[in-house]
Amino acid sequence: MKKYLLEMNGISKEFTGVKALSDVNFKVEEGEIHCLIGENGAGKSTLMKVLSGVYPFGTYTGDIVFDGAVQQFNKISDSVNTGIAIIYQELALFPDLTVYENIFAGNEVKLGGFIDWNRTIVEAQKLLKKVKLDVNPDTLVRDLSVGKRQLVEIAKALSKDVKLLILDEPTAALNEDDSENLLELLKDLKKQGITCIMISHKLKEVIHIADKATVLRDGKTICTLDASKEEVSEGIIIKNMVGRSIEDIYPKRPNKSHGDTILELQNWSAYDPQLGRQVIKNVDLQVKRGEIVGIAGLMGSGRTELALSIFGNAKSYKLEGNLVWNDNLTTLKHTKDAIKAGIAYVTEDRKDDGLFLLQDIKSNISAANLGGISSKGIINDNEEIKVAERYHSSLHIKASSLEQMVGNLSGGNQQKVSIGKWLFVGPKLLILDEPTRGIDVGAKFEIYTVMNELIEQGLSIIMISSELGEVLGMSDRVYVMAQGEIKGELLVEDANQEKIMELATQ
Template identity: 65%
Template sequence: MDSAPLLEMRGITKEFPGVRALDNVNFKVKRGQIHGLVGENGAGKSTLMKVLSGVYPYGSYSGDILFDGDVQQFRTISNSEEVGIAIIYQELALVPDMTVYENIFLGHEITGRGLVDWNETIRRSKEMLEIVHLDINPSVMVRELSVSQQQLVEIAKALSKNVKLLILDEPTSALNENESENLLGLIGSLKDRGITSVLISHKLKEVIKVSDEVTVLRDGQTVGTLYANKGEVDENTIIKNMVGREINNIYPPRNHTVGNEVVFEVRNLNAYDRSLGRQILQDVNFKLHRGEIVGFAGLMGSGRTELALSVFGNPRNYQISGEIIKNGEKRDFRHPSQAIQAGLAYVSEDRKSQGLILIQDIRQNITLANLRELANRTVVDRNKEIQVSREYKDSLDIKTPSIEQTVVNLSGGNQQKVSLAKWLFVKPDILILDEPTRGIDVGAKLEIYTIMNDLVEQGMSIIMISSELPEVLGMSDRIYVMSEGRFTGELQIEDASQEAIMRLATT
């Protein structure tokens, strides 16, 4: 294998008004390797990749990009694609109402005599799908595919452009364990075909498993590169380089004992999704005690989010039967506003589309769910709003120079804290956290876990939905496991293990 670098970025500096996002970053990727790129949220990973891809064009940054031995001056995304660079972002960029084969060759259609050659397009699409091990009809609409299948179509699309360097940004964030394993295996098989990959991920175990080298960014600077063949690529070393300190236990211990008082109970809950035309929850029963963190585990699609939405005012208008009991009183939440008034809050799994208004600032997002608290008759008291927002900014350590900062400009971890602050401001006693640490780095995870511990020690009760089994085991007092809309088991934490959870999750 040629050890000469396929990609070299030298002294890359990128500034925004008042912020230096990248400060003399050096990044080198050897030909035919899998290279991990890690760092806390806000470290500069996405900015560096946008410089590489031409999103931030030549002239908007300083430094040099060398690809395949030549100095490059990418002014558009098309420029970088022409030399063989493809980036697959966390938010997939397929057109849902087009077929798979149309998506794969969108923008570089196969033509003959001035017309698109659809027969050749379909034939070539089948070849690309075989390479990514996706056994589907290329004529199917993309909207009919699962997230993991769409991800493979994105890779097939990249391969159709004769990609030399494939960059994957958080590719497994929305995948379950089996799907993640398959994707990592595919990256390895692409390496065998001579395709170089850069893997950006907060899931360090995955980075460690497949990477030949790992580069760490911190605060917009290159900390260094670790080499697997020298035994340097391990979790403790990566974390220490990422955060500048050692984190020996990412799951902080709690000092209180959970009491016997049941504050929330669901009995024989059934839900039918009218839009899908099928039952999504069947005879679900669970209890939640004061000061307890209960984990809901299960594979994606098992019904955990549907359960959370069903008890939080049923915003998707499922057909529901069963009982919801809060503090010994039977309740009937027909709208999320009724659940909020009763002391429930729900931090959704998708903070960008469902949890936050990205184009608004921190102040507006934090107070959004409880404007009545700030209203002077019909007008929001701006001074109160500023005071409340600053209090939550300080108490949750939201890293930003101002509460007037637009939320879209925050890192993932700080966006999650704003989403959490929004729901804490409604002053709930029961908090539902759906994938609370998805897409955030190890340092921000520790901060979220510490906040959770503080909340339950103050008497709050938490339902935590998570697809990360170590997180479920590390933070829960009890665990319910769900499969196909049913709870298939309840585990006390001392009896729980990843194997026991997976056994119940696949029942």
């Protein structure tokens, strides 16, 4: 009979009167892959921060038992020294240092009080082989893809004789291939005796990899599902996560009629002077009024570059070809021109590029259209509140008040604020770049519902997504990109994941 490597018993944690965790029980057996799932704000990250010592002993109630002993972690190094390693979604690497320097940063290999660089490189090569990463240890981390950086983080954790490896949304920024490679690596590490906790919103990944899955909701333990008993299914997970069944994750639109063509790209190309190469090549694309056009492709295929070239050429590419907007040949030299024309872009990186995290909800929603709440250059505070209340209500943003800092909202509610910000400019075309990245299934359903409502109101949407289920579930037509080119156009009724991947890998 397997023993429990980790037991968290009766864990409760409060923040200024708000109970983030309430009597949570969480147990992980030795040598298993255990997924921790729940909606944004369910308490997953808070629980892991208690475990890692970010929230030290005494700031919570309950017991942590690790490897048979009660633990009192007062700082992060206490948990690390016990054999616990956490890899967060925002990777903690030094981009200007080499791979081997990153792997052993803070855990240097020494000889006689000095760093033994030769042995460091040798040990780094062993760890890279262990995580199946074929790169030169001398490579600077900044020159690696996101997927490879993730593997460097895991190698860094393994250098510390880790017993319990915790990954927070490890595939959120990865393409399909890198995600699959990472999941297979976790299975290999399991065979080597390493226990793993994985936080993920991607239910197919959970079903694919989990031995057990524990669901949190509103800071409480709802259940632990056991794959050996066939309990880990999408329907059961969703019901426990959101407290209700979502029969169809992708809500259907009753009206699928489309109007005239609103946007057309003809032989559209973009050259990036900084990279010294073409990022978009001879693209032909159309978007009709009241239509959701999906753009699929692997990371680096040119999807975001295409969006930015349409949105007023935000990256100052050298453009060739025609952009026809509402039947008029148009030149959009700046993002202001695109906004004025009626084009809005919700970035894939809401935290760095999309929102002001240290400002409140109302300030974020009004940020892209201050002229809409101003008179003679002076902002009308009452109008700003009215606008914010309108989108707070229509987008179902969950917050204590309009004055709540956006950085304190869950990922799903941050995304709704970002959408509200751009709806306030009154667009005719909304470009959504990875609209549900890093948010839970309940919040995804709400975002999809909002998208359908906007389409019913006559807006058009271009949706870029790495989740093929999302592309197929929400789009009317799908363009597939690879190497900056459109490799194919599919009606959604004729499309499937195999066809899309075949085109995406050409």
